[in-house]
Amino acid sequence: MWKWLTTLYHRLASPKWFYQISGLWLPWFAVVSLLFIGAGLIWGLAYAPMDYQQGNSFRIIYVHVPAAFLAQSIYVMMALAGVVLLVWKIKMADVVAQSLAPVGASMTFIALVTGAIWGVPTWGTWWMWDARLTSMLILFFLYLGVIALREALKPQDTAAKACALMAIVGVINIPIIKYSVDWWYTLHQPATFTLTEKPAMPASMWVPLLLMVIGFYAFLGWSLLLRARAEVLRREHKSGWVKDLLQRK
Template sequence: MWNWLKTLYHRLGSPKWFYQITGKWLPWFVAASLVLLTTGLVMGLAYAPMDYQQGNSFRIMYIHVPAAFLAQSVYMMMAAAGVVMLVWKIKMADVVAQALAPVGAAMTFISLVTGAIWGMPTWGTWWMWDARLTSMLILFFLYLGVIALREALSPQEVAAKACALLAIVGVINIPIIKYSVDWWYTLHQPASIKLTEKPAMPASMYLPLLFMVLGFYALLGWSVLLRARAEVLRREAKSGWVRELLKDK
């Protein structure tokens, strides 16, 4: 298993191999995200019971929670890709990091907006400068910083290094986001779903959420692979295999 993973890791470093193998993975991600998101949305919006306090407005959770999960895990993936790029000098890691950044920024934006829409009817305000909301806003700015840095610097190698460093340094924000609700008094409630405890809601409520989270991850795989494949073609435009590939089309 370990050796297999190691081989996969080394092979993925080759642009050509990356392009070929991800072409095979793509349909699975498409199918998984369509099935999971449809199931999750129908279950969450039509079949999950109302909440005894919040009524139907809690259903926005089925978008808000997966988006917030992804906002944080995409950032960690981006930082991990940054470490791989800096230490092992694998250029494909930078392609993946570049593909991840706008998707992560979009997820952060979605979680901020859905949070505001949820906050108005339940808390009575769109926004409050509490630790959770503020650290999430900082995450959004970090994403924008990484995207802007790449656009601002050339050549590509310099931009790649700078982006990797910023992504790695910004990772410190992730535990702050996660534990903000435990460390400080906040308006945002603590986590309902924890790996170590059973969820603070019945199965009829958390199953749709589980489907939505998995669906969001599949959607992430789909969109990041698409973006990374396009970027590989752009960067390798002069190489033999890309010319060969384009000749057939």
């Protein structure tokens, strides 16, 4: 297993291999994400029972929770890619980091807005400077900052290093988001789901959520690979394999 992982890691460092393998993976991510999100949507919207306290607005968690999961894990991935770039000087890591930023920002935006919409009927307010809400807003600005930094800096290598550094420093915000609901218990409720405990809701409610979470992760793979492939071609267009690829068509 370990050997297989290190081989995969070294191969992924090669743009050519990445381009080939991502072409094979892409349709699978697309199919899995469409199937799981489709099933989760139908189940979550039409079949899951309504929450006796919140009514039907609880159904918003089927997009809010997966988006919030992704918003945070994408940031961690971006920071890890930053470490790989700075420590091992693997340029593919920067392609990945660059491709993660827009989808991460989108997920954070979805989590923030759907949370605000849900807050209106549930909390009676769409926004409060609660610790969880504020730290998620900071996450959104971190994403925007990384994107803006790359636009602003030239040459490409300098921008890559600066973005990696910013992503790594900003990762301090992730545990703050995670524990904010326990440290400052003001508005947002503590986690509904943890990996270690059985969820406190019937299966007819949490299974569609699980489907959505899997679907969202597959969607991330799909979106990430599409962006990364375009970026690999752009960066490697002078190399022989890209020329072969373009002429074959």
